[in-house]
Amino acid sequence: MMELLQNAKFIGTGVALITPFKKDLTVDTEALKALVNHCIEGGVEYIVALGTTAEAVTLNTEEKLLVRKIIVEETSNRVPLIVGVGGNNTGELVHQLKGDKLDGFDAVLSVSPYYNKPTQEGIYQHFVALADVSEKPIILYNVPSRTGSDMTAETIIRLAKAHSNIIGIKEAGGDMAKVEELIQKVPKGFLVISGDDLTALATVQKGGAGVISVLGQGIPDLFSLMIRYGLKGNAEEATEINSSITSMIHLIFKEGNPAGIKSLLELKNIGSSLVRLPLVESSFDLKSEIKTALARLKKKHNRLRSAEEELN
Known part of the structure; x- marks a missing residue:
């Protein structure tokens, strides 16, 4: 029963934060602080640091520690925190998890091993090895479009039943039958x-716990409201918001993640649209499309604000 209560903190909207950069491509700590507050004030239930959207693979060890420090300090226990710790070298990850207490974080998000293309048994043994040594509970992350391999439902269910330290799955395969x-x-x-932002509401309506969102950090108020409506069974209201944000979801991923969401946040004066190579920032045309879509969403938010007050 205690485990169920602990897991409940991750029900709702989580957001996978970007890492904002200055013109010289160093970490923009002030923008990161502003982003944390923007998300919390917008109503998200928890924050995820150093995931794919954070461009974690292009950050060095010192930068990752800096990002963690800023997020923990700025959050100041207002919402739970998850940190990304994943890769394709199981031994190195075991060593890392043994030596790092991950102070300030409540759980680990760990992506299925990429590039190596392990079998399902290899994926299973990889996560058991991590769960055996991690002081924090682990949420699995399946994103076959990036990893080159797909964790099957059978493997996920097997892990869920085999290890009490594995508490969830972030499923980004887009297969609702599997969900x-x-x-x-x-x-x-x-x-x-x-x-997957496009399947977030559908997942909740089928009985899922929520979403770890990219767009949610750009429009935390609307996105988190939609998920709360979905969890409460307010289908009409949730569907209305979902319909209004679908075009923005497509836009922010049109030229890759996190280029699109960084362009949206730049419009809100939260950091710049700069990304690190091999990624490049969004084109002028896409930025213009995002600007137009954001103006439409602002009108939608104003109309729904009174409805949110009634929900609370």
């Missing part, structure tokens, strides 16, 4: 979380 199977077959309290 439904997971929701039906995982142990009670195991979190099935959408890792």
Whole structure:
């Protein structure tokens, strides 16, 4: 029962933060602080640091520690925190998790090993090895479009049943039949979380725990309201918001993540649109499309503000 209560802190909207950069491509700590507050004030339930959207693979060790420090300090225990710790070298990750207490964080988000293309048994043994040594509970992350391999429902369910330190799955494969199977077959309290903004509401409406979102940090008020509506069964209101943000979801991923979401946040004066190579920032045309879409969403937000007050 205690584990179920602990896992409940990750129900709702989590956001996978970008890492803002200055013109010289160093970490913009002031923009990162502003982003943390923007998300919390917008109503998100928790924050994820150093995931894919954070361009973590282009950050060195010192930069990762700096990002962690800023997020922990600025959050100041207002919402739970998850940190990305993943890769394709199991031994190195085991060593890292043994030596780092991850102070200030409540859980680890760990992506399925990429590039190596392990078998399902290899994926299973990889996560068991991490769960055995991690002081923090682990949320699995399946994103086959990036990793080159897909964690099957069978493997996820097997891990959910095998190890109490594995508490959830961020599923970003876009397969709703698989999501439904997971929701039906995982142990009670195991979190099935959408890792795809387009399927976030559908996942919640099928019984999932919520979402770890990219767009959610750009429009935390609307996105978190939509997920709260979905969790409460307010289908009409949730669907209305979902319909209004679908075009923006497509736009921010049109030229890759996190280029699109950084362009949106730049419009809100939170950091710049700069990304590190091999990524490049959004084109002028895309930035213009995002600006137009954001203006439409501002009107939508003003109209829904009174509805949010009624929900609370």
